Amino acid sequence: MSQQPLLNLEKVNTHIDQFHILQNVNFTVKKGELTLLLGRNGAGKTTTLRTIIGLNPPTKGRVMFNGEDISAIPPYKIAKKGIGYVPEDQGIFYDLTVGENMRVAMMKEDDATQKRLESSLELFPDLKKFWKKPGGQLSGGQKQMLSIARAFVNETDLLLIDEPSKGLAPVIVEKVIEAIEKIKEHTTVVLVEQNFYMAKRLGDRFYILDDGLSVHEGYMNELDENEELKRKYLGIG
Amino acid sequence: MELFINLAINGVAMGMLIFLIASGLTLIFGLMSVLNFAHGGLFAWGAYSGVFFYVLLDNFWLGILLAIVTGILLGWITEFLIVRPVYGNHIRQILITLGFMLVLTEMLKVVFGPNIINAPTPEYLQGSWMIGDITIIKYRAFIIAVGLILFIVMYSVLRYSKVGLVVRAGVMNKEMIQALGVNIKKVFVIVFMVGSALAALGGALFAPSSGAIYAEMGMEFGIFAFIVVIIGGMGSIPGSLLAALLVGMANTFTAYYVPILSMVVTMLIMLVVLIFRPQGLFNVSGVSNK
Known part of the structure; x- marks a missing residue:
């Protein structure tokens, strides 16, 4: 496993309207790892992902991806x-069928993309079953599967996933965990997750955000053993 | 019975003309949710440039083509200068596009003069066919054919092509479509230009049908287009076609049987539809400004 950072956030500050959400956040993602972003509600986890993809670009600091500064690039170019x-x-x-949702996400229509589409459908066989069903009529779990499959259908070096277990039944959460485990074999992942069971199963390293500041980082096994940290920042224990 | 059929054919032709005017607005207002009150101005510019180039070059089809080009150029100017700064703000859109509508109308008078201008029909589209006691006016048949072709093309592109999928997805969730690698701003500029070109095409085809054009025609018919899009359901091409045919038929029949009602029948249809189906006849759900 290479230790070269794939993604590096250097003192990133992000404002949404008058609110200063991220404050000097430093955050490094290594190739091949699944990095978790943890923290309580409102800590800035979602904003961090939106800053990386360019939907809330940083007001100060740099987002480096593959050695390139992507801080001022529009979202479609980042994608x-x-x-x-x-x-x-x-x-x-919602109005597009499952098939159309997948098709609209495909940046290319070459053999490699077609192969990835097939892999996505193997990962989530339900999508094949509901291929012609409008996205708005899917269950919560099916929507989550479609959303992950859609992001995975293109050649991605980094996948940003925001709270995939939110609102899902435990049996569906298990399916999503298994899918992300398989995706992890091919792609580097940054995962925002409140479900500690899922985080523990999937994560290699973690960052904890609190009030827009990155307050702690380390390996998942260290966090699992640190009851004080879990209680203080994640409300567990 | 012949009278009924004649009226029905006229109603369908009028409906198709209204659809030609409204089709561009279906994209701009119905899909992109931009309240473009300058749409009527683009329609009037299409009518004037169609007639001007037809007379100048003595070629009806070149006139139509150059009217479309005029629509594309004016659409680009409208999007870039007028609409782009006010995306997502309906009040500002109404104010600024209404202002631009006045500018477009007055510019027509500056360029072409303030008088009514005759709009000729090409010789091969003049006259009518008689089938028994039923009269089919050639130009109306032509309008019906163009309207149907336009409907099939628009519906097929939006429903089945990748571009159509991108537009529909972009309207539903602008952020997500960008995160999937689509430059939605560019897509919307193109949609706006296509919508404007359709308005100009509507104007160019309308002119020979009415026989005369005048600068204020944009204001008059622009409102018609909005009503049709609202009745049909925001963003629905079949809805707009059905609404246009409904309005066309209602206008034709009431003009013959109850002339006093013909002025208000369009408003009455909109009123009834809004009371019983506020989302319009065909609703495209999931439209958001996110």
């Missing part, structure tokens, strides 16, 4: 550089 995004609300196009 084309190989960053996939699965938002918290899944971002499903």
Whole structure:
């Protein structure tokens, strides 16, 4: 496993309207790892992902991806550089069918993309079953699967996934965990997650955000053993 | 019975003309949610440039083509200078596009003069066919054919092509489509230009049908287009076609049987539809400004 950083946030500050959400956040993602962004509600986890993909660009600081500064690049160009995004609300196009949702996400229509589409459908067989069903009529779990599959259908070096377990039944959460485990074999992942069971199963390293500041980082096994840290910043224990 | 069929054919032709005017607005207002009150101005500019180039070059089809080009150029100017700074703000859109509508109308008078201008019909589209006691006016048949072709093309592109999918997805969730690698601003500029070109095409085809054009025609018919889009359901191409046909038929039949009602029948249809189906006849759900 290479230790070269794939993504590096250097003293990133992000404002949304008059609110100063991220304050000098430093954050490094190594190739091949699954890095977790943890913290309580309102800590700035979602904003961090939105800052990386360019939907809330930083007001100060730099976002480096593959050695290139992407801080001032529009979201569509960032996506084309190989960053996939699965938002918290899944971002499903409700009137489009499952098939159309997948097709609209495909940046290329070459053999490699077709192969990845097939892999996505193997990962989530339900999508094949509901191929012609409008996205708005899917269950919460199916929407989450579609959202992940859609981000995975293009050649991505980095996948940003925001709270994939939110609102899902435990049996569906298990399916999502298994899918992300498989995705992890091919792609570097940054995962925002409040479900500590899922975080523990999937994470290699973690960052804890608190009030827009990155307050702690380390390996997941260290966090699992640190009861005080879990209680203080994650409200567990 | 012949009278009924004649009226029905006229109603369909009028409906198709209204659809030609409204089709561009279906994209701009119905899909992109931009309250472009300058749409009527683009329609009037299409009518004037169509007639001007037809007379100048003595070629009806070149006139139509150059009217479309005029629409594309004016659409680009409208989007870039007028609409771009006010995306997502309906009040500002109404104010600024209404102002631009006045500018477009007055510019027509500056360029072409303030008088009514005759709009000729090409010889091969003049006259009518008689089938028994049924009269089919050639130009109306032509309008019906163009309207149908336009409907099929627009519907197919939006429903089945990748570009159509991108537009529909972009309207539903602008952020997500960008995160999937699509430059939605560029897509919307193109959609706006296509919508404006359709308004100009509507104007160029309308002119020979009415026989005369005048600068204020944009204001008059622009409102018609908005009503049709609202009745049909925001962003729905089949909805706009159905609404246009409904309005066209209602206008034609009331003009013959109850002339006093013909002035208000369009408003009455809109009123009834808004009371019983506020989302319009065909609703495209999931439209958001996110």
